[in-house]
Amino acid sequence: xxxxxxxxxxxxxxxxxxxxxxxxxxxxxANGEASIWDAYGTAPAGANHPPDEDLGGTDDIxxxxxxxxGSVTRFEVKIPMNSGDDYDQALTPGETYPLIIAxxxxxxxxxxxxxxxxxxLALAPAP
Numbered sequence: 001x002x003x004x005x006x007x008x009x010x011x012x013x014x015x016x017x018x019x020x021x022x023x024x025x026x027x028x029x030a031n032g033e034a035s036i037w038d039a040y041g042t043a044p045a046g047a048n049h050p051p052d053e054d055l056g057g058t059d060d061i062x063x064x065x066x067x068x069x070g071s072v073t074r075f076e077v078k079i080p081m082n083s084g085d086d087y088d089q090a091l092t093p094g095e096t097y098p099l100i101i102a103x104x105x106x107x108x109x110x111x112x113x114x115x116x117x118x119x120x121l122a123l124a125p126a127p
Contacts (some may be wrong), residue, residue, distance in 0.1 A: 002072060006071050006073060007073070007111065008028040008111065009028070010024055010025065010101070010104075011099060011101055012049075012101075013097055014098055018043075020044045022049075025038060025075075025077050025079070027075040029066050029073055032068075034066030036077065039052060039087075047109075049109075052085055052088065057087035061077055061078070062078040063078040064076065093125050095123055098120060100118055102115065103116075
């Protein structure tokens with residue numbers, strides 16, 4: 001994920017209603033150190049995406065790297081297709097999922113977004 005911000009970038013995979021039910025991956029870089037959060041949307045709007053661990057789930061980010069280059073923040077994240085965590089979405093090769101994309105100006109996961117949009121995540125079929 002990449003955003004034109006020196007704050008946070010985020011994606012929400014497969015929301016049910018507004019932001020609710022989405023598997024969120026949020027990241028920012030502060031003082032050269034990347035922070036990443038595996039979270040879950042608990043309500044349709046607002047800063048209602050606590051870390052999975054706060055809800056009794058698990059942090060299922062297998063690997064992540066982030067950099068801030070001027071006013072652009074970039075992250076690469078590896079997550080399992082099916083972590084078994086109730087607060088993650090099971091993903092299936094060949095399927096398409098709704099996606100929320102957002103950026104914020106602060107190095108704070110609960111800071112309000114500056115911009116957001118919706119799209120789709122299309123996974124390639126299994127070989």
